[in-house]
Amino acid sequence: MYKTILRRFLVLIPQLFLISVVMFVLAVNMPGDALSGMLDPNLPLATIEQMREDMGLNLPWYQRYINWVGGMLVGDFGRSTAHMQPVLDVIGERIWNTFSLGVYSLFLTYLIAIPLGVLAGKHSGTALDKAIITYAFVALAMPTLVLGIVMIFLFSPIGLGWFPLGGSVSAVVLSTGTPFEIFLNQLHHRTLPAISLSLVSTITIIFMLRANVIDRKASDYVTLARSKGVPSRTIFGKHILRNSLVPVASHIGLAIAFTFGGAVFIEMIFSYPGMGTLFLDSINRRDFPVANVIVMFFAFLTALGVLLSDIILTIVDPRIRIR
Amino acid sequence: MEQNTISLENKGLEMALSTKPPSLFVLFWRELKHDAFAFISLFVLIFVIVAVYAGAFFLTSTRDVMSNNLINQNQSPQDSGSLLGTDSNGRYVAPLLFVAARNSLNISFAVTGISFIIGLVVGVTSGFYGGKIDNTIMRIVDTWTMIPALMFIIAMISIADQRTVGLFILFLTMFTWMARTRLVRAAALQNCNMDYINASKTLGTRNSVIIFREMLPNLVDIVVANFVLSLAASIGMETGLSLLGFGLGMEVPSLGTMLQAALQPVNLQFRWWTWAPALILVVIIMLCINFVGNALQRVADPKQRYQ
16 A cells, blocks of 8 residues: 555656646746846846846746756755745745644534534435535535625624634734634634635535435445344444545545635635735746745645545545555 | 236337437426426526626627726715616726626636537547546546646736736636546446447447447536536636636626625725625526536436436
């Protein structure tokens, strides 16, 4: 099994390489570069040209690409042209915010989805089941960003004022509060974006669980257990529920990829200082060293998520083995 | 006695062969009669689509709808005397909504249509021929799926000299065809393993005949159901990207560009008419599409459809 995981991991390398080339070519072709709009227009052209030369902007794209990848391989991710800092420092400030938002959102996703999915499956065909399905359809009809707007309208200070808007932690609490208060405040700031993110991802899990539970309820081994006189509570808890959760467990890798991908965009609506806002900012300021690294990071994360799903599937379901 | 059963079986077979299977439309209608949500959704959806296209067609001219009027900025429905007031450019929201919804629908029809054409061609090739061709194609699809799509679209839109509708459709299609290909390929592969295709191959039927006359008709149900569901996804993508300012240019209004108004807290708090109509329309369209698409999906699966 370790061999197969290693092999899958090695397949990632050419894939990531291809993506990095495409992203780099895109970046090189964007109109303007790190210096446009940043400089005093009175500077003589020769000086600007000299600065371009010094920054390596005049080299052909493949030369720059080789420099970039070569740097990354030895841990040098380049310097941000907009922040005048190493790229890793710029991203490092933001990565915790996106990471914590994603984890919180995943937690909420499973907290909502598992009970609803199980209940809908257990009581399939009843009014409760129909209500849960209707909820899922309404959530499905809300694109994440539209849902974000609705959330802001309803619960931010604009509406009911239950949750703050913008930022990842309040400055006052950060400077005076105890660690626990800071944690609570961070949670408070993350709740709205996290819910907006998780409602969409709950749908897949709810439908998956519901279908599984219904499927298992009609399966032969459950009929056998029933005819042997096993109490229905035991049948449900031990035989139906456990088996129904298998696909949900293996879905977590995909859910991680999906949640972090979505986090990037929900951040922009909530002006939340994470990787997403950093990416937009980098594109607008032509700060390609940062933008490229962010794209590569998310491509890698997606690939890892898919791989994780496959690995979990082989662990929890003995019938499946990675080829 | 034995002869009797055989003749009965033959009779049953004859009857089964002589009655045509009900068409997709009949099955869909049967399903609708037992699903109130889907039934209502279908009519709301048809109404909205007809109203949007007719409304946008009969509006005197797009130029009038789009022309800015700085005196009339941000007037509420009461002040301006029109149904939905004016937006921050002084444009009347109500007529703008028709043009915007038409553009959004056009884009999502185009994106879904093109990506399904690609998906059908590539997916059927991959599923039918299998082996090395299948492996290569699926590797490419896998790699392509790893690309963070929305980030790439944002980067590409920043490059574009001019933000035209065609370019936007192209960018969206570039990242939606993989899912369609996967779907079609899985269905094609499943069909290829069935006896009727194997029998046909043994008889020496030409591949083109097998694909077009025997396999494709069996894929229609799945494709139609997923086409409808993908429409909603395309509308979602268009809205999201335009909302962030990486969709269409200012000269092409869409539901997403209208939602941009909601990004300003002032509008969100005091001027509901600038953003709420577009938001409600997006949700209604997507909700109806999802209900109808789900009913279609049940029709496509004989195990789930209403008997």
